[in-house]
Amino acid sequence: MLSEFELINLFRDIGSEYYEQNGIVLSPGDDCAIIDLPKPLIISVDASVADIHFPSNANPIDIGYRSVAVALSDLAAMGCFPRAFSLSVTSPINDKEWYINLSKGVKEIADEFEISLIGGDITKGPLNLNVIVYGTPYDSKVLKRSSAKIGDNIYISSQIGRAKKGLSDFVNGDLESEFIKDYLRPLPKIKLGKDIINLASACIDTSDGLLADLKNILKSSEVGAIIFLDDIPITSGIEDINAGDDYDLCFTMPSNIPNNDFYKIGEVIEGTEIKLVSDKGYDVDIKGFDHFNNE
């Protein structure tokens, strides 16, 4: 097994070639990192817990990749430019190869988005990864949840339920399934966030389920919505509106902005309710994932 020092060395240079462009003044190796970027700094933290957020027997390359990807998705939802991240790994594993592969997955996504790993922690314990991401706005504004307006249209950019199907196929051993990559390798929609920053009125990423996350926009914006269930592109069934882990963006745009690039799934209305309508007879409850009341 590697020592703690050797383990840290597997990770410490990840994204070091992007230090300058990302304003990293002091890199891993001191008590803290120092980041010197155009203000303000946009920050989010995401925990990935074994057998809650990923199967503990998944390939560590995928675990590393996915843990960073889901954190970056929060920067996408705000229309921000990813710059750097910190990684805290708690793991019971004694196999050197496992850590080498974990670091490969982390490096892969760091290179894909040209972000720098600026620090972290590594401790022994039940498998748990925490990723903290740091970004800067692409524009003078950032996307928020709280500014959806009555009359806006509601959009998503891709078919829902793919990740849920991927997890199910993985657990059932159908390893050829095209959906597994949607679960294990979600693509943070950074480019989409950038593209819609001056078009969208509100935005969120769909990690807990499309309708559960949309509810957060509606609550923050103090509005309601009508959702056309028949217009939502689904994978397994209409229950996919409660399927988590898609990491798409759900966003609202004023109705005078014509847009055929995305799936229009509803409209913002007065009130605080979500009305679900369907000519196909779809009937479904709004659930979404609650970590503490889902059993």
Add this chain to the structure above:
Amino acid sequence: MLSEFELINLFRDIGSEYYEQNGIVLSPGDDCAIIDLPKPLIISVDASVADIHFPSNANPIDIGYRSVAVALSDLAAMGCFPRAFSLSVTSPINDKEWYINLSKGVKEIADEFEISLIGGDITKGPLNLNVIVYGTPYDSKVLKRSSAKIGDNIYISSQIGRAKKGLSDFVNGDLESEFIKDYLRPLPKIKLGKDIINLASACIDTSDGLLADLKNILKSSEVGAIIFLDDIPITSGIEDINAGDDYDLCFTMPSNIPNNDFYKIGEVIEGTEIKLVSDKGYDVDIKGFDHFNNE
């Protein structure tokens, strides 16, 4: 039990009265927080894992306090002004009171240092807290590990081994022990870091053991040290030089800066070794805590 939403609400306003002074532009409730402070930003993350960093049966008030305190200690070691923090909690616990008390401990230290909680995550799983701290320099410089110079004196500010004795007393049920608070309620030496910023040449916090942490200064600075074991204020015995969790600062100062406020424990010398000297016949190995090779 509380829902995930109710749990988040226990924490979301912690330190909100300090948002303005700490540059918190967008507070918890969106996908990310936004922080707009004088540049640069100093960042560190610290994991606190149950039964590794704290006993899982400790009072959740202490668990909350301690998890933030040990992260702030990294800002102290760099001579920085604490501004904000993020908190990611993974917990298997279903008892509402436990979370209320956890949030009380977090609020207590947030108020003590006037820092704002700017976001986080809460998930179900084995007990694990990750705290990310954000600070700004007090001065034009920050304290680093890499600038100790040959001839400098080496200092600590307090008796070592107190936290180790506190943990031992706690585990053994000696709950009246004065040392327990040193373990469960470490004081991050923010004020000390500020006071020595223009005096110290290098600095680190002593979380893994005095000599193990000093080794990191020596390695980063490419120097050696002579340590006068007889001059180190100890609690249980000379083995305390390998005791973790004290969260004091260990720092070097040029020898022409007279200083009687701290304990001088050695001098920086040429080479890469630590020489331990004692007239009392103390003999001890340098160990320090390695999370992956300590069993």
